[in-house]
Amino acid sequence: MKATTKDLRLHSKDILNAVRRGEEITITYRGKPTAVMSPIKASGRRRRMNDAPAFGIWKDHDKDHDVQHYIDQARRPRF
Numbered sequence: 001m002k003a004t005t006k007d008l009r010l011h012s013k014d015i016l017n018a019v020r021r022g023e024e025i026t027i028t029y030r031g032k033p034t035a036v037m038s039p040i041k042a043s044g045r046r047r048r049m050n051d052a053p054a055f056g057i058w059k060d061h062d063k064d065h066d067v068q069h070y071i072d073q074a075r076r077p078r079f
Contacts, residue, residue: 003028
């Protein structure tokens with residue numbers, strides 16, 4: 001299925017429903033294919049931060065190599 005950027009803006013719910021049904025949507029801008037929307041494959045479990053190696057600003061961070069622990073500490077209540 002093809003959709004224009006205007007369709008994406010005006011009919012995003014319908015386009016997302018089509019993707020949920022398994023369709024692959026090609027987004028066009030001024031008649032040229034620009035992007036493809038496709039459904040995400042469900043893995044059956046939620047991925048935690050520690051399942052992936054640290055990257056970006058965490059890559060060379062000496063203090064916290066355990067990104068998930070750092071995020072859990074940052075999100076805990078401050079009382």
